Amino acid sequence: MKIIECFSEAGTGNPTDNEDAYFISDHFAGVIDGVTNTTDQLFTDETPGRLATNTIKEAIQTLKGDEGIDDIIKIINDHFQNLFRDLNMHDDVINKPYMRPSAAMAIYSKFHRKVWLIGDCQCLIDGQIYQNEVPMDEIFGKVRSIVLKSELLKGKTVEKLQSYDIGFEYIKPLIRSQYSFQNNLEHPSLGYSVLNGFPIPMELIEEVDVPKHTEYLTFASDGYPKIFASLEETEDYLHKLLAIDPLCIDENMSTKGLQIGNISYDDRTYLKVKI
Numbered sequence: 127m128k129i130i131e132c133f134s135e136a137g138t139g140n141p142t143d144n145e146d147a148y149f150i151s152d153h154f155a156g157v158i159d160g161v162t163n164t165t166d167q168l169f170t171d172e173t174p175g176r177l178a179t180n181t182i183k184e185a186i187q188t189l190k191g192d193e194g195i196d197d198i199i200k201i202i203n204d205h206f207q208n209l210f211r212d213l214n215m216h217d218d219v220i221n222k223p224y225m226r227p228s229a230a231m232a233i234y235s236k237f238h239r240k241v242w243l244i245g246d247c248q249c250l251i252d253g254q255i256y257q258n259e260v261p262m263d264e265i266f267g268k269v270r271s272i273v274l275k276s277e278l279l280k281g282k283t284v285e286k287l288q289s290y291d292i293g294f295e296y297i298k299p300l301i302r303s304q305y306s307f308q309n310n311l312e313h314p315s316l317g318y319s320v321l322n323g324f325p326i327p328m329e330l331i332e333e334v335d336v337p338k339h340t341e342y343l344t345f346a347s348d349g350y351p352k353i354f355a356s357l358e359e360t361e362d363y364l365h366k367l368l369a370i371d372p373l374c375i376d377e378n379m380s381t382k383g384l385q386i387g388n389i390s391y392d393d394r395t396y397l398k399v400k401i
Contacts, residue, residue: 127155127236127399130342131357134395137349138388145175145229146347146395147183153191156233157247157395158182159347161320162382164224164301169213178227181205182321186233195242195333198233199326206323219323223305228322232345234336236401241343243332244319248353250344251336255353258332260318262304263381266297271375273297274383287373289386297381342400349394351378357396364390 129150136144145160160175169177185205189198209227210216218225230245241249243258250256270293277292278284287293307316309326319330336343346353346360351367354360367378374380374391384391 127152127401130398130400132397133357133361135389135393137382137385137390137392137394143173143176144393145173145179146349146393147179148345148395148397149183149186150397150399151186151189151191153236154186154189154233155236155343155345155397155399155401156231156241157345157347157397159230159245159247159349159393159395161228161230161245162301162392164298167225169215169227174225174227175229177209178206178229178321181209181227182229182231192237193235194238195233195235195240195328195331198242199244199321202321203323203325206321210323223308224302226305226308226322226324228305228308228320230347231321234343234345234399234401239336239338241334241336243334244321244326244330246318246348248346248348248350249334250346250353250355251334252340253355256332256334258319258330260304261316262300262307262318264379266300266304266381267374267379269300270294270297270381271379274373274375284373285386288384291383291385293373293375294382301381336401340401342398344398345396347393347395349390349392350396353396355398357398360396364394 147158158179160179163173185202232247273293273296308320310317371377372384374383
């Protein structure tokens with residue numbers, strides 16, 4: 127496999143803040159998106175999302191090439207469990223789901239010729255976009271939009287709300303409660319998949335067969351509102367939306383917006399490969 131285009135950048139513009147990553151080997155390719163930290167807690171000076179992303183990348187490097195998604199998840203989870211032991215955080219991740227380092231991932235297996243979507247990363251195959259969206263993100267984005275629009279009606283400026291996102295602070299406890307539904311089928315309409323060291327029901331993983339004639343695969347984290355066949359087009363679409371909707375409450379409704387001093391509303395990663 128060969129990289130055609132790739133790009134990864136933190137929403138802050140600071141590389142050390144980036145919780146996204148891409149990977150490629152002779153057997154696998156894809157992107158990882160570390161889940162946003164809602165606790166403000168760091169582990170060994172790393173955010174939980176960045177810790178999760180690095181753990182997953184390390185695990186993928188140990189794969190032989192013929193593993194299916196069950197084996198891939200098991201190997202990644204073993205690395206997570208080692209991490210929990212090293213950081214003495216096993217009790218916390220059991221009793222406080224919002225403390226779990228977590229990440230979404232899109233991964234292509236050359237051996238199986240399949241793409242698996244765990245969480246809300248995106249994949250473009252022959253012009254069709256595949257996603258495995260988190261059900262509550264749309265709801266929380268709407269709630270945040272309502273809160274911020276009400277503040278605008280009260281006279282707050284866009285710049286003021288960019289400097290302190292009242293809407294995000296309002297939904298932060300809701301986002302923490304969302305963690306209880308990770309990899310959980312007890313409430314099917316709310317459950318979603320994520321890599322966090324715990325088993326994932328196959329029903330929550332999106333599996334896509336890649337046609338034999340397909341030459342290119344394109345992956346992106348949800349830091350891009352929409353994925354296109356070229357990085358330039360994907361970037362242009364993002365910056366167009368940031369210009370007209372910097373708070374991300376209308377055209378690009380999201381749980382986060384463009385903060386003052388940042389370059390985007392979220393970390394973003396793009397990877398196009400020839401398979």
